[in-house]
Amino acid sequence: MHPAYVVMNAIRISLSILVVFIISFVSYGSFSFFTGVGVLGLILIIVGFIVMVGITAGISYIYYRRFLWEITESDIHIYSGIFFKKQVHIPFQRVQSIDFNAQVIERVLGIVKLKIETAGGSQNRGVFIPALKLAQAEALRAEVFARKRQASAQQEAAMRQQMLTMKAGMAPAAAAPAAASVAQPRFDPQTGQPFATAQPQPRFDPQTGQPFAAAVGMTAAASATAWTAPSSADALVAGVGAGLGELRGIFAESYQEEAPIEYEYGLTAKELVLSAISGDHNFVLVAVLIGLATQIGEVARLIGLDYSAEALVERFLTTQVVPVIIGALIVMFLVIFVLGILGTAVSYGGFKARRRGGRIEVERGLVSRQYRGVSINRIQAVEIKQGFIRRLMGYVELNLHTIDSLGTQQNNQNNQPMKTRGLVIHPFVKKQRVEEILTQLLPEYNERPAETELRGLPKVARRRVIIRHTVFIGLIYAACAVTLTALLTLVFADELPARTITWILIVLWVLFLLLLIGRTISSLLWYRHAAYTYNATMLMIQQGYFGLETTFIPRQKIQWAQNHQNPFQRWAKVASISAVTAAGIGGTKTRLRDVQVEESLAYLEWIRPHTRPSS
Amino acid sequence: MRALPTRKLDKRITRVWRLSAIINVVFWSLICLLPVFIALMVIGADSSQGDSTDILVLTILNVVFAILAVVALIVFVVIVPKIRWIQWSFEVYDQEIDIHKGIFWKKRIIIPLIRVQNVDTRQGPIMRANGLASFTVATAAGEHEIPGLQVQEADELRDRVAILARIAQEDV
Numbered sequence: 001m002h003p004a005y006v007v008m009n010a011i012r013i014s015l016s017i018l019v020v021f022i023i024s025f026v027s028y029g030s031f032s033f034f035t036g037v038g039v040l041g042l043i044l045i046i047v048g049f050i051v052m053v054g055i056t057a058g059i060s061y062i063y064y065r066r067f068l069w070e071i072t073e074s075d076i077h078i079y080s081g082i083f084f085k086k087q088v089h090i091p092f093q094r095v096q097s098i099d100f101n102a103q104v105i106e107r108v109l110g111i112v113k114l115k116i117e118t119a120g121g122s123q124n125r126g127v128f129i130p131a132l133k134l135a136q137a138e139a140l141r142a143e144v145f146a147r148k149r150q151a152s153a154q155q156e157a158a159m160r161q162q163m164l165t166m167k168a169g170m171a172p173a174a175a176a177p178a179a180a181s182v183a184q185p186r187f188d189p190q191t192g193q194p195f196a197t198a199q200p201q202p203r204f205d206p207q208t209g210q211p212f213a214a215a216v217g218m219t220a221a222a223s224a225t226a227w228t229a230p231s232s233a234d235a236l237v238a239g240v241g242a243g244l245g246e247l248r249g250i251f252a253e254s255y256q257e258e259a260p261i262e263y264e265y266g267l268t269a270k271e272l273v274l275s276a277i278s279g280d281h282n283f284v285l286v287a288v289l290i291g292l293a294t295q296i297g298e299v300a301r302l303i304g305l306d307y308s309a310e311a312l313v314e315r316f317l318t319t320q321v322v323p324v325i326i327g328a329l330i331v332m333f334l335v336i337f338v339l340g341i342l343g344t345a346v347s348y349g350g351f352k353a354r355r356r357g358g359r360i361e362v363e364r365g366l367v368s369r370q371y372r373g374v375s376i377n378r379i380q381a382v383e384i385k386q387g388f389i390r391r392l393m394g395y396v397e398l399n400l401h402t403i404d405s406l407g408t409q410q411n412n413q414n415n416q417p418m419k420t421r422g423l424v425i426h427p428f429v430k431k432q433r434v435e436e437i438l439t440q441l442l443p444e445y446n447e448r449p450a451e452t453e454l455r456g457l458p459k460v461a462r463r464r465v466i467i468r469h470t471v472f473i474g475l476i477y478a479a480c481a482v483t484l485t486a487l488l489t490l491v492f493a494d495e496l497p498a499r500t501i502t503w504i505l506i507v508l509w510v511l512f513l514l515l516l517i518g519r520t521i522s523s524l525l526w527y528r529h530a531a532y533t534y535n536a537t538m539l540m541i542q543q544g545y546f547g548l549e550t551t552f553i554p555r556q557k558i559q560w561a562q563n564h565q566n567p568f569q570r571w572a573k574v575a576s577i578s579a580v581t582a583a584g585i586g587g588t589k590t591r592l593r594d595v596q597v598e599e600s601l602a603y604l605e606w607i608r609p610h611t612r613p614s615s
Numbered sequence: 616m617r618a619l620p621t622r623k624l625d626k627r628i629t630r631v632w633r634l635s636a637i638i639n640v641v642f643w644s645l646i647c648l649l650p651v652f653i654a655l656m657v658i659g660a661d662s663s664q665g666d667s668t669d670i671l672v673l674t675i676l677n678v679v680f681a682i683l684a685v686v687a688l689i690v691f692v693v694i695v696p697k698i699r700w701i702q703w704s705f706e707v708y709d710q711e712i713d714i715h716k717g718i719f720w721k722k723r724i725i726i727p728l729i730r731v732q733n734v735d736t737r738q739g740p741i742m743r744a745n746g747l748a749s750f751t752v753a754t755a756a757g758e759h760e761i762p763g764l765q766v767q768e769a770d771e772l773r774d775r776v777a778i779l780a781r782i783a784q785e786d787v
Contacts, residue, residue, distance in 0.1 A: 403755075558727075558730075559726075559730045559754040559755050559756035559757075560724060560725060560726040560727070560730065560754055560756065560757075560759070561724070561725050562722050562723060562724040562725070563722070563723050564720065564721070564722050564723075565720070565721045565722075566719060566720050567719055570721070580754075580756045580757065581756060582754075582755035582756045586756065586757060587755070587756025587757050588756070601617070601723075604723060604725050605617065607711075607725045607727065608708075608710065608711050608725055608727070609710035609711055609727050609728075609729065609783070
């Protein structure tokens, strides 16, 4: 592991502790904290902070010293832990992908956090190496994938050999030593240094018998340079130099797999800005803002009641406090709004997606940079997503459902997963361009059904969605509103000014009306667009209220399927259909409600092996 | 359209369900009833503090809980397991497992055997006492259990599905 880990980890933990301290002080109401502690107190706090940094640095140093990894002939070994020691062995065969992630400090130092994803049925596990030099990380990745290819080639060769020997009636024993002798350890397990004499043996393509030229070159380079750990000072200087020299293109010199890039695209500046503005969280924020502005009277009332003195309430309502609160809130939300836009812009800046051989690679981020590669067979479904605003603008987000893994590492507090679910392959693209991108990036999904083939839902689904989506929530809200109205007019009638009460009631019931109207419209929209279809190889489900989600699931990726009826659905002769894939952690269910029963049974027939749609 | 699957669970599974329902109902009744009993005893012992309305309210509460417990016992112990058994059916074909189950929420589940990753048989203490075992198939997206089978039957099913899953072919 890279020694800069110690410094980075210490800084990160100390900063978060500092933030917690400040927040807790401020929230205890001692706003005078910053002015009232005096010089001595300030010194004490600073000294305490430095001690804290020292302690965390010490712990980080011990962790750094104890963290060892090596590549043996059959797997990657990682030893870690201070009190609870842990050893992880990852056979090359099970490595699915190796991803990088770099925060700001790390980028400056030219360091990445490396995550190794493994395949293990439904219990996927990811393993982290918290800090590695970029070159080292890339060499590791190249080496592991080369070994993986080698291992599978060997396996294939051994199997072929075995079959040959069995056919010839010879003793199968000859095959095993032949296969075993191909691999030999190249790294000293003690030091992690390459053996001086080690030469990467050529790897043979099982099909042609030709050595992989690129792989040999890469491992040779890796053995020569990247694996030797430089001293910490050197590394820091070199890292800073490299980082400052090329802050943007830290992944520019990505390793070359033998497969060339087949298709690549980025994000135009216009797309980036529009994508930042049109996120639905902004829409929600604005809605909350409006809601708050209208309900401010109630807020003031609640604040007043906390002091439980009627005089205070009166003063609150008559003085200028309310406008000030409104102003402060509006400013706060504007700041959050702008920050949200900046956040999106920063996290999707420098976005690049490309197809290379059997993998799709995505890298993004202006400040913290992340790289993610996923093999095609880990992709379970393609999702075309639209929020409300994007739907109006005719833009979509392209998302892949991939099999994810949990990160397993001890200092988990700052190991957020690189992406919790799915892989965004384009955050903001015109609907007309989707066809082009998917055709080039994912030719495997070319046989997807067309939008024109979509089958809608029966009429009864409209009634049901209105009941489900509008009437239930409406009743609950109405019950609360009636209670509040009764309370205000009967109990608090003497304690609050009549005007305030009228005002609150108007807001309450206007909101109720708005809710009903909004929900009804979105229910009708849902009914109009909810649809599904399937052809020989793929299921397509489209649904959404204000937004719209279209999911393409290959039949081969459906782990199991069901139709599902509650008593009301039985009465209406409809059923929900679901397709469950292995995406995410432990599976992802895609469901469409209220398909006609016969159609849902036909869908199940389609799922059964060796049956085709009746068309 | 294909008919519902026909293979049934062993009838003895209703006994297992009943027993676990009894345990559940008794457990929750105790949790609801005990505090009321204790309150009654405390108030009854100290008659100077005891208000007759308090005792009345508590007694009514007690009776209501007791009635609820009896109703729950009848519903969950007598009726539900029976209906559940009637509704439960499954079939193992050469290429897929077909499950139909549910009382209010009815489900029909299809698991293609080519997606099956591993198969298990399991046995809890109540199951063992009744000579039953459950059979579980796991896919990359979760498990499905067929609960009440004779031990031998479950073992046979497990072995058969394991073989079928191995030879199942991708057909698209």
